[in-house]
Amino acid sequence: MSIKISETPTFECETGNYHTFCPISCVAWLYQKIEDSFFLVVGTKTCGYFLQNALGVMIFAEPRYAMAELEEGDISAQLNDYQELKRLCLQIKKDRNPSVIIWIGTCTTEIIKMDLEGMAPKLENEIGIPIIVARANGLDYAFTQGEDTVLAAMAHRCPEQENLIGNQQRNDKKSIEKLFSFLPIETDKRPKQSIINKKNRISLVLFGSLPSTVASQLSLELNRQSINVSGWLPAQRYTDLPILGNNVYVCGVNPFLSRTATTLMRRRKCKLIGAPFPIGPDGTRAWIEEICSVFGIEAQGLAEREQQIWESLRNYLNLVHGKSVFFMGDNLLEISLARFLIRCGMIVYEIGIPYMDKRYQAAELTFLQATCKKMCIPMPRIVEKPDNYNQIQRMRELQPDLAITGMAHANPLEARGINTKWSVEFTFAQIHGFTNAKDVLELVTRPLRRNNNLENLGWTDLVREG
Amino acid sequence: MKLAYWMYAGPAHIGTLRVASSFKNVHAIMHAPLGDDYFNVMRSMLERERDFTPVTASIVDRHVLARGSQEKVVDNISRKDKQERPNLIVLTPTCTSSILQEDLQNFVDRASTISDSDVILADVNHYRVNELQAADRTLEQVVRYYLEKARRQGNLNLSLTDKPSANIIGIFTLGFHNQHDCRELKRLLKDLGIEINQVIPEGGLVENLHKLPKAWFNLVPYREVGLMTAKYLEKEFGMSYISTTPMGVVDIANCIRQIQERINLLAPILLNEKVNYEPYIDEQTRFISQAAWFSRSIDCQNLTGKKAVVFGDATHAASITKILACEMGIRVSCAGTYCKHDEEWFNEQVQNFCDEILVTDDHTEVGDMIARIEPSAIFGTQMERHIGKRLDIPCGVISSPVHIQNFTLGYRPFLGYEGTNQVADLVYNSFTLGMEDHLLEIFGGHDTKEVITKSLSTDTDLTWNSESQLELNKIPGFVRGKIKRNTEKFARQNGVTEITVGIMYAAKEALNA
Secondary structure (H helix, E strand, O other): OOOOOOOOOEEEEOOOOOOOOOHHHHHHHHHHHOOOEEEEEEEOHHHHHHHHHHOHHHHHHOOOEEEEEOOHHHHOOOOOHHHHHHHHHHHHHHHHOOOEEEEEEOHHHHHOOOOHHHHHHHHHHHHOOOEEEEEOOOOOOOOOHHHHHHHHHHHOOOOEOHHHHHHHHHHHHHHHHHHHOOOHHHHHHHHHHHHHHHHOOOEEEEEOOOOHHHHHHHHHHHHHOOOOEEEEEOOOOHHHOOOEOOOEEEEEOOOOOHHHHHHHHHOOOOEEEOOOOOEHHHHHHHHHHHHHHHOOOOOOOHHHHHHHHHHHOHHHHHHHOOOEEEEOOOOOOHHHHHHHHHHOOOEEEEEEEOOOOOOOOHHHHHHHHHHHHHHOOOOOEEEEOOOHHHHHHHHHHHOOOEEEEOHHHHHHHHHEOOOEEEOHHHHHOOOEOOOOHHHHHHHHHHHHHHHHHHOOOOOOEOOOOO | OEEEOOOOOOOHHHHHHHHHHHOEOEEEEEEEOOOOOHHHHHHHHHOOOOOOOOEEEEEOOHHHHHHOOOOHHHHHHHHHHHHHOOOEEEEEEOHHHHHHOOOHHHHHHHHHHHOOOEEEEOOOOOOOOOHHHHHHHHHHHHHHHHHHHHHHHOOOOOOOOOOOEEEEEEEOOOOOOHHHHHHHHHHHHHHOOOEEEEEEEOOOEHHHHHHHHHOOEEEOOOOOOOHHHHHHHHHHHOOEEEOOOOOOHHHHHHHHHHHHHHHHHHHHHHOOOOOOOHHHHHHHHHHHOOHHHHHHOHHHHOOOOOEEEEEEOHHHHHHHHHHHHHHOOOEEEEEEEOOHHHHHHHHHHHOOOEEEEEEOOOHHHHHHHHHHHOOOEEEEOHHHHHHHHHHOOOEEEOOOOOOHHHOOOOOOOOOHHHHHHHHHHHHHHHHHHHHHHHHHHHOOOOOOOOOOOOOOOOOOOOEEOHHHHHHHHHOOHHHHHHHHHHHHHHHHHOOOOEEOHHHHHHHHHHHHO
């Protein structure tokens, strides 16, 4: 194997000629997460066709998103942008009556310098619906970073702490009750928990869009450590956005939320807890421990809990042990996934990643390094802005057991005998927390299990030479 | 600005990429922001392509926005030239990049001096044409480029092939059943003793394009793509073309008769004979294809006068309308297309075969039309299939836009004589499914979850008297079991032991309520 063993992470940067989804794809999961929202993507046919094709069947369920399709008159400024957007937003208000309209700026609005941020407050006053502007365009961002731009914009709309302390306590209570409706047995613990948070007047807000079941699973894990989550950015409804202020600690659940983190720190004066991300049992434990240590709490029973999860994964671990992985890189989950897979006993050759924020991901990178050392595995190379062509050449040489890649390359690689897993599935599957570690391995092992079924048929290489 | 949820035809660059990537050894470079290369995903997923899609992007990012592309595009072209050694590189602007108004032609000129490949700039206006128009234009552009090049280099070969031969123009990637249609067309031409000179763009080599004029005529099976090329070849080289789509028994015959006409213009001189395809048409129509017989059979009789709605691209919608109306006696309440640019032709084709015509690219208008007409079956695109699901009307998919389901592994042409069989199956299955549904509705609804008896055996405490037994036997076989179960369940609930005709109908009424 042509891989050098090194202790410290090596970062490389290639040409940026790689395949990923356009960041506007974030509307696909965000409109489902924020139930009273409407996403209006201001862009061209190209954007619309992408959403239509990438989101497949969802479009037929009368989605709460639409294109404001720019026509030649809009581009050449023959039409008044403000009047046009007003017309469309009034129609949306009439048909759907959302609590918030989110304008997604695209490459085209950037290039023609459409002043969405300037128009939004005016129009908001005129039509009486909050309008949030997120510039999720392919000029600046990749795939999941779209969510980052939306959440960063939304952070400005969260209510301010000072004015709302009275309400907050009521809210706290309510949210505790909500959480405990899942687990009635633990209700008697309630007073103790509230004390800890209330005494210090410190609240914890988590940021990152997760399916509501996963969000409550994570909240519950923290609750077991007597930490109360006072809110999520985003909440299930726009009208339930969490309270922010300088007494609020914030912690991210996804590795691609660096702008949101920056906004929360700089603009809303929140304190950021830098932790590895709760992906895999190792990540979840480290995440909880980091939060506990900030709150001065000794974490209870996490080692056993983690061990228990590893036990339950044994069948999967046997399958993946010693196998090699190559991340082509397209959704920024790569570092955390690679760290988890290394802990599972896999060898990672390369971690491609669209963009690497070494500050926001610092704890995760340190954890990756520690995991490599622990497992006695060389530190993989981390390739920012990868070049897919070069990567495929490298893969030819390395012949990894599994390539985690976008759909553009999956079938061609399979035809050449390289097992693949579509990276997009990791974005849509539930992968956070202790409970969902199984789902990650379910995804990772699927091609390997498929191979076990099709072994000995003699048709792995399915392309003609030359 | 337009509020849009869904579109029938994609943006222009998709058309260009579809044509470019259909040729062998042609590479397309998009001048586009990150994420616009989802064409690769579509091709790789829908067509289940084994090879890497020969499309890459020269990324437009912040830097490009600030300073222009400068060397980037030229570098990317020459890099690709070295990596893949393609015959041709097509630089493709996107709607985003076309607003930048960079001088892409200049990049192309510079790149072609340093690379071994030919380099051209796809010449389409992204705000005026859609995917299909762009594909048509790009195909013509590539053909023109190579024929003019050959003329300049003096290796244009204009002598006709010894035997009658044809070019098939317009088969390409992500086209609706195009691969199957192509195979069927080749078979049809072979049956007629005609050689295939070239098929373009699918699987074609640009190096061979200069031999296009050697064919006796061109066949353009689809309206959407290929006509511009055929017209160019006619104007420059006097090649005649046939654009009658050989779909449906009647139009296949029309198409073959036109081929006969073209061949008989040249055959007496070159071959000293004339061709007569009438016996072939007759044999195929009456005995090989099952569609003509099907139209006489009592199955088809039952479809007489049933209402249907047709919507799709111009080619398929027009052909299917004619098949339904003329070959099956089905009443087409509305025929429509989203090819607004071809409205005139479409109107002319279908005006005598349907009650009304709808030309629109707004799917809500199509949905409203279907809801208003309430046809027994819809023949449309994937969008109409979903409208049908919502309204409980069966739908046969006859045109793009398509879904992975429409890229079947099995052989499913729409053109040629085998195509007539496929179309007949599609039509018939759509209607009978609707009929079954309707019968189920009349005789007691859909599957109920409650189990009446644990065992499947028939010996129960209930007896059916002779009349009710007779009545039960009148019910069509496929719903009889369900009716029996429902009636027995009703009888038990009401403490009845002998089932009479009265009880049967009481049961039916109770279930309907």
